[in-house]
Amino acid sequence: MRRKGLSAVAVTVAGALLLAACSSDGSEGNASEEPDTSGGDAPNELTFMFRGGEYDKLAYETAIAAFEEETGAEVNMIITDADQYATKLQAAIAGNQVPDVFYIESGRMQGYVYANVLADLSEYVDQATIDNVWEFGTTAYRFDKESGEMGTGALYGLPKDVGPFGFGYNTVMFEEAGIEPPSPTEPLTFDEFVDIAKQLTQDTDGDGELDQWGTGLNVTWNSQAFIWGAGADWISEDNKTVTVDTPEFAEALQWFADLGLVEGVTPSAEQAQTLDTYQRWMAGEIGFFPVAPWDIATYNDVAANNPEVFGYDVIPYPVANEGDDWSTWLGSLGIAVSENSKNKELAAQLATFLSTNLEAQKILAENKVQIPNLIDYATGEWIETDAEATGWPANSQAFLDIAMEKGRPLPGTWTYTPEWYDNFWIGIENVVDNGSQTAADFVAAKQPEMQMLLDQSWVSAEQAKAAG
Structure with missing residues (x-):
């Protein structure tokens, strides 16, 4: 038995289609200054636009080569880094040069659908294939235009991946401190x-001066699991009411802030500016830190080059009380097909191949780009292979647990626009960095602001539905 240890693009229609992407490490690869993103004209030509770094580029070059060999297609790959992807895709859409196949994010997919950018893939993907993909990975790209409900209806994308945002610890630091894992x-x-921190x-x-800390967490991306815990x-469950002003929420947020303000187990805001906690984690100065599939190749390189200070594995996120259930956020990037592709059937075949073909999934997993999308492969051969042979963490079962049951979408995922959720982070430094405002006061003031924006989001959804 194997012993083993997802970045948001948002789309909206407001005059023009606007795309905003989160930043991550990456290189522009073979993208030109102004790449030709238009779909292929010949019957066997396709354009595939995606984002990522060198690991992604190498993995997809191999996977695309396998697709070309299998189908005889010619695929023009356009890769950008995360910061440039949004601008270039927006320009392609505005200029009516939409790639045949491209990455999308589920969070505001509705805007794409109402703007008639995305092809409905339902007729191209059989149910048996869908049943063997993580449920979140397909549900995230379903949308019912009539009801305006996310998670149901037509299939407008397939998962490039599901991204379980796991939690990790430095195995070397624990061993040196004599602390049980x-x-x-x-x-x-x-x-x-x-206590451990x-x-x-x-x-x-x-x-x-302190030079080693228990943890160092970014509130915007790392607090969700603790709030849920x-x-x-x-x-609320119906996505209509903002619920940040509950005692449980305020207490959890204050606990998170007090990790630094009271307990002193995180680098100060000034120290984090000198060297961010991501770099400190890889330098062996942080005990607990997030670990996600897209980090694995980088972390492995660090562990190989600095084994005396850095090693890692994956564990569940902490919870408030013994017996409470843990969870974390589960993201996804999707692979979509242009509604106006001249080779729509072949484009759908490429999207399906990259998302669900066993050979492609093995290539992507072996290159540490993602956990496999295919349930039978992920829970069988992949997880049962010895970790030392694959380079994945010893407890990578935790990633599968998140994909199966412990993962949740980020709060803004199922609403038409995420501005209501984004508003929460405005002024959060007053709670977590300088402590000038209590969490209770902060959430009490935030709730009405966020509720107004959430209400506006539902109005926008109705307007877009009527216009579409």
């Missing part, structure tokens, strides 16, 4: 987490 299956409580926070060279949430 956390359970690979049972979450620590908040109190247990703080305090033990890891040290002045290792005796100069009177306390039984709180940003939004």
